[in-house]
Structures are given as structure tokens and as C-alpha cells.
Amino acid sequence: MNDLKPHGVPEDVDPAEWTLRISGTVDRSVRFTLDDLASYSSETAADDFACAERWVAEGLSWYGVHVGTLLEHSEPTAESEYGLVRAMDGEYACSFPLARLSDSILALELDGEPLPVEHGGPARLVPLDDDRDCWESIKWVSEIVIDESPFTDADTAKQLALSRIEM
Template identity: 70%
Template sequence: MSDLRTHDVPAAVDPDGWTLSVTGTVDRSLRLTPDDLASFPLETAADDFACVEGWVADGLSWRGVRVGTVLDRAGLTEGSEYALVRAMDGDYACSFSLDRLRESILALELDGESLPVEHGGPARLVPIDSERNCWEHIKWVSAIEVGETPFSDADTAKDLALSRIE
């Protein structure tokens, strides 16, 4: 397994009861189980992970579902341009433009094995564009809310990540 570091798993994270909801300005709200997600085509993305805390995990291999594939299943309504991705713990969220989010992967595996809960399993958002920041790798993704305007007031990921720097 990789040298990707972990933080404590919040008590609210229950991988056994996990589902992914897709709501907001979509044609069809979705509630996907792990089996549902595994039925989508899987893709692999390999890269280093550099954390704002100053450490790097080299050569990680993430395998999962392209977020755009999930959004296509939900069907985006005209005017949809943004999404808020929420973690299962309810405290961590990050806002994205749909253009960026569509290219990201919902990782189900890390280095050829099922994604362990301490690394964000059952599903972790892995942005793969060159503009990504470490705090955008949302662990325990449980909800994607699509909207027409940015969700900046609800974007807590950056603040929480930067608060860990000593």
C-alpha cells in the first residue's frame, strides 16, 4: 500500500451504510450503492499526491469512475455549472465548476486494492487536472449537489486542510 498519510476517521463515517447521492439541478436524483458504482466503466489515474502539510506520496494509482459518467446518468439541467461535493462526515465539502469535476475520478481502489476507509473508502474524489489542490481530494464522498451558482459559502475543505498546518 502507498505511503499516503491518514487522519482519524470521523465517527460519522460508516462505510457499511455508504451511498452516493446526486441531487440539485439534475433530471434524475440518484442514490448509488457501491455495487451501482462498480457497474460503471472504471478508469485509472496515476500520479503523486502532494499535501499542503508538506509531504508527498509518490506514484499512487487510483481506479474508479469518472464523475462525468455519474453526472451523465443523472442528467444535468440547462444552466447547471457548479457542484458541491460532500464527505460522509458532514463537515468537509468542496465546490467545483462542473467542467473540472466531470474530469475527476471517484476512486474505489488504491494501488490495486479496494480503497480502505482510512484513505477515504468506499469512494474518494480524486481531481486529476493540473489545477488540483490536496484539499480537493474529498474522502468518503457521499453527496454531489449540482447547481447553477457557486457554492462558495459551503466550501469548507480548504479551511479545514489549512488548519492542520502547524
């Protein structure tokens, strides 16, 4: 299939129970199921995936829904500028400026197949900009919290991700 390295799946990750919730400084909190996402137009992003652990998976093809499309349904307030993306495991999260998050995709497939849970399925955030870091590609995305103020380092799992890397 691909060269993307799988990592252990936390016990709290149950793909059968998956939904995506968008809340925070929005006019409407919304919840999406996989069936809901199937009704949206999707896009493909093909690229290499370089990990801070010094390996590269070449030529991956991610297929999913543009995050900006999903955010439109929640109607973020005019003052909203940030989004915190949380994983199903309850520990892992990453903060993004809202414009950058909107340009990402919520990947549901990898290389033409449903995204396996060991690679972050059923849904994984895939930032598309050139300045992305591998730890920003959130596996098992279950919630996006929108806010007007930046999230703090305590709200994001950057250090958790980097602490798991053996250099």
C-alpha cells in the same frame, strides 16, 4: 501499500452505510451503491499526491469511475455550472466548476486494493487536472449537489482543511 498518510476517521463515517447521492439542479436525483458502481467502466489515474503539509506520496494508482459518467445519469440542467462534493462526515465539502468535476474520478481502489477507510474509502474524489490542491481530494464522498450558481466559501471546507495543517 503506499506512502499516503492516513488521518483520523470521523465517527460519522460508516462505510457499511455508504451511498452516493447526486441532487440539485438535475432532472433526476440519483443514488448509487458500491454494487451499482461496479457495473460501470473504470479508469486508472497514476500520479504523485502532494499535500499542503509538505509531504508527497509518490506513484499512487487510483482506480475508479469517471464522475462525468455518474453525472450523466442525473441529467444536470443546461444552466448547471457547479458541483459541491460532500463527505460522509457532514463537515467537509468542496466546490468545483461542473466541467472540472466531471473530469475527476471517484476512486474506489488505491494501488490495486479496495480503498481503505483511513484513506477516504469507500469512495474518494480524485481531481485529475494539474491545478488541483490536496484538500480538493474529498474523502468519504457521499453527495454531489449540482447548482447553477457558485457555492459560497461558507459551503466549502477549504478553510477547515487548511486550518488542520500545521505548517
